[in-house]
Each structure stands twice: as structure tokens, then as C-alpha cells.
Amino acid sequence: MKRLFTLLLGLALCSFFLTEATAQKKVAFGKGLRYTAPDTSFSVKFNFRMQQLLVINTVDDDSDATSSQFLVRRSRLKFDGFAFTPKLKYKAELGLTNRDIAINSEDGNTRDAARIILDAVLKYEFVPGWELWVGQTKLPGNRERVISSANLQFVDRSLVNSRFNIDRDAGLQLRGKMKFGDALFNPTFAVTMGEGRNITSNNAGGYNYTAHLDFLPFGSFAGKGDYIGSDLEREPKPKLSIGLTYNYNDGAVRQQGQLGRFVEDKNGVDGDYVENNLTAFIADLMFKYQGFSVMSEYANTTGDDEFDDPDALSSKFRTGSGFSIQAGYLLPSNWEIALRYTTIERDKDISGITDENQFTFGISKYIVGHALKVQTDFTRITFPLFEDTSGRSMFRMQMEMQF
Numbered sequence: 001m002k003r004l005f006t007l008l009l010g011l012a013l014c015s016f017f018l019t020e021a022t023a024q025k026k027v028a029f030g031k032g033l034r035y036t037a038p039d040t041s042f043s044v045k046f047n048f049r050m051q052q053l054l055v056i057n058t059v060d061d062d063s064d065a066t067s068s069q070f071l072v073r074r075s076r077l078k079f080d081g082f083a084f085t086p087k088l089k090y091k092a093e094l095g096l097t098n099r100d101i102a103i104n105s106e107d108g109n110t111r112d113a114a115r116i117i118l119d120a121v122l123k124y125e126f127v128p129g130w131e132l133w134v135g136q137t138k139l140p141g142n143r144e145r146v147i148s149s150a151n152l153q154f155v156d157r158s159l160v161n162s163r164f165n166i167d168r169d170a171g172l173q174l175r176g177k178m179k180f181g182d183a184l185f186n187p188t189f190a191v192t193m194g195e196g197r198n199i200t201s202n203n204a205g206g207y208n209y210t211a212h213l214d215f216l217p218f219g220s221f222a223g224k225g226d227y228i229g230s231d232l233e234r235e236p237k238p239k240l241s242i243g244l245t246y247n248y249n250d251g252a253v254r255q256q257g258q259l260g261r262f263v264e265d266k267n268g269v270d271g272d273y274v275e276n277n278l279t280a281f282i283a284d285l286m287f288k289y290q291g292f293s294v295m296s297e298y299a300n301t302t303g304d305d306e307f308d309d310p311d312a313l314s315s316k317f318r319t320g321s322g323f324s325i326q327a328g329y330l331l332p333s334n335w336e337i338a339l340r341y342t343t344i345e346r347d348k349d350i351s352g353i354t355d356e357n358q359f360t361f362g363i364s365k366y367i368v369g370h371a372l373k374v375q376t377d378f379t380r381i382t383f384p385l386f387e388d389t390s391g392r393s394m395f396r397m398q399m400e401m402q403f
Contacts, residue, residue: 029403030371032078043081049150049402050075061390072097073156073398074149076118087126091137093119115198118168133173136197139258140173140188140212141166142297143243143284144324146227151370153229153293153328154362155377155396158342160322163353164299166247166280167258168197169208184216194249196258205251205275208258212245221288229295230338231288231330232369238289245282251275252303255352256318264314276303276317276350291330298323305350316352321345328362338362338377355385371402 027033032047053073059065080091094116095101101116121135138146144157145165171192178185193199194208216226218240222233226241249257253273263274284297300321307313322345328338340360346353362377374397381392 030368032403042083045080047078047402048076049078049400051149051398051400053155053396053398056395058393059390060392074100076100078119087124089123089125091119091121091123092117117198129178130174130176133175136168136170137173138168139166139190139192139208139210139247140175141210141245141247141280142282142299143227143241143286143295144297147229150400150402151228153295153326153336153338153364154340154360155375155398158297158324158326158340158360159344159356159358160297160299160324160342163318163320163344164256164280164282164301164322165259166208166210166245166249167256169193169195169258170197170199171208182217182219184214184220186214186216188212194252194257195254204253204273205249208247208249208252210245210247212243215242215244216240217242221286225288226286228370229293230328230336230364230366230370231291231293232366233288234291234330235288236290239287241286243282243284245280245284247278247280247282249278249280252278252317255315256301260318260352261315263317265312266314267309267312274307274313278303278317278319292327293330294325294327296323296325302347303350305348307350310349313350317350318353319351320347320353326360330366334366336362336364336366338364354383357382357384370400373400374398375400 032045034043034045036043051073054070056066056068075096076093077096078093080089082089095118100118117136119137121133121137123131123133125131140146142161142165144161145167169192171190173188173190175188176186190210192208192210193203194205195203214226218238221239221241222235225231225233225235225239253262253275254260255263257278263276265272265274278301280299280301282297282299285295287294301319303317303319322343324340324342326338326340328336330336340362342358344353344356346355358379358381360377360379362375364373364375366373376397379394381394
């Protein structure tokens with residue numbers, strides 16, 4: 001019923017905003033439906049998006065095992081605008097698919113509620129160039145995670161992201177923008193709960209602390225392209241953005257801090273969580289020039305390894321390091337060819353990941369930019385430490401639509 005109510009509410013608002021926006025002649029595909037009150041006391045923009053995904057996996061062994069899946073990968077409603085004054089902005093995003101809203105099904109732990117809310121955050125510009133964010137949203141972590149899943153160069157993010165990103169969290173963020181000549185420095189500082197989104201019980205362990213800096217030596221990208229996959233703007237001059245992130249999760253009780261299973265001591269009382277201080281360092285870059293783009297990320301996560309009996313942990317923490325690099329070229333016809341290499345290495349006995357290498361080849365057709373596109377990629381997966389383990393192949397095809 002909650003899902004049905006959310007959908008009906010979204011459709012009702014969509015109908016209202018469409019009527020109003022049409023009257024104001026502000027409707028454009030991919031730009032959302034916009035409305036500003038006649039007294040300019042508030043504004044709202046509404047977007048709906050969905051992804052239809054086909055996945056085929058094969059394993060290189062005698063069984064010649066093949067599996068396939070077709071699903072609605074994402075289906076989301078997004079609202080943003082300002083309230084009372086243009087200095088006070090807001091963003092809310094709701095997820096409708098099972099992958100977005102299901103209770104943490106990895107271990108059935110009910111500290112997670114039904115996770116409909118992705119983002120619910122207020123942004124107040126208290127002085128020019130500085131904003132205070134309050135609420136739940138993405139942390140200023142690795143670039144690929146901050147890029148919207150609607151604006152990716154490949155069908156989905158790399159394995160470095162899924163193993164080491166710091167995702168969403170609830171708390172405070174201080175974000176600034178500073179300019180020195182052509183160069184831009186964009187620092188961000190955050191203090192959050194450290195357990196991820198939509199947690200319904202009291203905080204376990206300590207808090208999460210994040211510091212991030214973006215450095216753009218050649219000035220800003222067209223169309224905020226430093227956080228959009230592919231060079232759809234075809235930058236006339238070289239543009240570069242370098243990002244550095246430090247994250248410390250004091251007393252983390254989930255495998256990845258904000259993500260994964262809650263780790264318990266199997267020798268202790270049921271529900272007795274194991275705390276582990278997780279430290280993450282992330283470096284990334286984005287380069288674009290005349291349809292050519294390069295994005296690369298390095299992530300390293302470490303944790304305390306002073307557990308008397310690591311085998312007694314119900315789950316291992318996701319510590320280790322990862323590196324990915326991808327490059328693509330956008331043809332004049334808006335077809336794009338892209339390549340990506342990803343490698344993951346585990347860290348000591350407390351690590352719950354496996355060494356893995358991935359090579360990905362992707363082809364995309366941008367019909368209306370990222371708002372309407374078809375993407376396909378092929379990935380070869382190998383496990384370097386386990387020679388007797390069969391390699392795998394994965395084919396994906398996805399269609400994205402957002403208005």
C-alpha cells in the first residue's frame with residue numbers, strides 16, 4: 001500500500017506540474033517539470049526516471065552454466081527546488097524498485113527500515129560560496145558514486161565503487177566553492193551517523209567524518225560535466241578535475257561502514273555488534289576534451305585487525321584497495337565506444353572481498369543525452385589468486401528514460 005500511495009502521489013503531482021508548466025511554457029524533455037509560485041515563495045522541479053536492464057552471465061567450466069535476468073533496475077521520483085528563499089534549497093528522491101526499498105535482505109537485520117527515501121536534504125547558502133546541508137544524501141566520496149546512476153558512461157558503476165564507496169548517510173555537510181584565477185577549489189566536510197541511510201534505531205559505535213576536495217585547474221566543466229559520464233558537451237578546451245577524499249568511520253558495525261551486513265560476534269550474545277574503525281582514502285580524476293573522456297579512481301580502506309578470533313565474525317569487513325580507469329570517445333553521431341579496467345585486492349584476514357579483475361567494453365547511443373539512451377557492455381571477470389576458479393563473462397543491455 002505504501003508503494004501504491006507513493007506512486008499515485010507522484011502521478012498526481014506530475015499531472016499538476018505538467019498542467020502548470022505547460023501554461024508557463026517551461027516543459028522540455030529531460031529537464032523535468034518545473035513550477036514557481038506566483039509570489040516566488042517556493043519552486044519545485046519534478047523528475048521521473050526508469051532503467052530497464054537485461055543481464056546474461058556465463059561461467060567457464062564444464063557445466064557451461066548460463067543465467068539471465070530482466071528487471072527494472074531503477075525507478076525513481078525526484079523533487080528539488082527552493083523554499084521561502086532561493087538561499088534555502090531542498091532535494092528529495094524516492095526509490096520504487098525492490099533493490100531500492102527492500103529491508104536489508106543479506107541477513108534479515110531489521111535495523112534497516114523499508115528504504116523508500118534515498119535523499120531528503122536541505123541546503124542553506126549562509127554566505128556566498130558556502131552551503132550547509134542537513135539531512136540524508138550522498139557523502140562527498142568517490143566521483144563515480146556521486147555521479148547519478150542516470151548519467152553513467154557504462155551500464156553501471158565499477159567494482160571499485162561497489163566494494164569501497166561510502167554511499168549515503170544522515171547528518172551535516174559543509175560545502176564550499178572558491179576560485180583563484182581560473183582554478184577552482186571545492187572543499188566539503190561532513191559529520192554523519194556512519195551507518196547509512198534510513199536507519200531506525202539508535203546509533204551504534206561512533207560518528208563518521210569525511211573531508212573532500214575537488215581541484216579544477218582549468219576552470220569549470222560545461223554543464224557540470226565533472227560529475228557526468230561521457231563528454232556530451234564536447235569540451236572545446238581540456239578540462240580536468242581531481243578529487244581527494246578522507247573518511248573515518250569510528251566504531252563501524254557494518255561491513256562497509258554505511259553499507260553491507262551488520263557484523264556480529266558469533267561467540268557473543270545475539271545482536272552484539274562488532275565495532276571496527278574503518279579508514280578510507282580515495283583519489284579520482286575526470287578529464288574531458290572534444291568528445292574524449294577519461295575517469296579513474298583509486299580507493300583504499302583499512303580497519304582494525306586486532307580481533308582475537310576473526311573466524312568468529314558473522315561477516316568480514318570490506319577492507320582492501322581497488323583501482324579503475326575508463327576512457328571513451330563520443331562520435332559525431334552520438335554513439336560512444338568506451339573501455340574500463342578494474343582490479344580489486346583484499347586486505348588481511350578481516351577482509352570480506354576477493355581479488356578480482358574486470359575488463360569491460362561498452363557501446364552507448366545517446367538519443368537525448370543521458371535522458372534517453374541505450375547502453376550495452378561486455379565484461380570479462382577473472383580471479384587471480386584462484387587459478388582453479390573459472391572465469392566469468394557478463395553481458396548487459398539497458399535503456400534509460402528520464403523526463
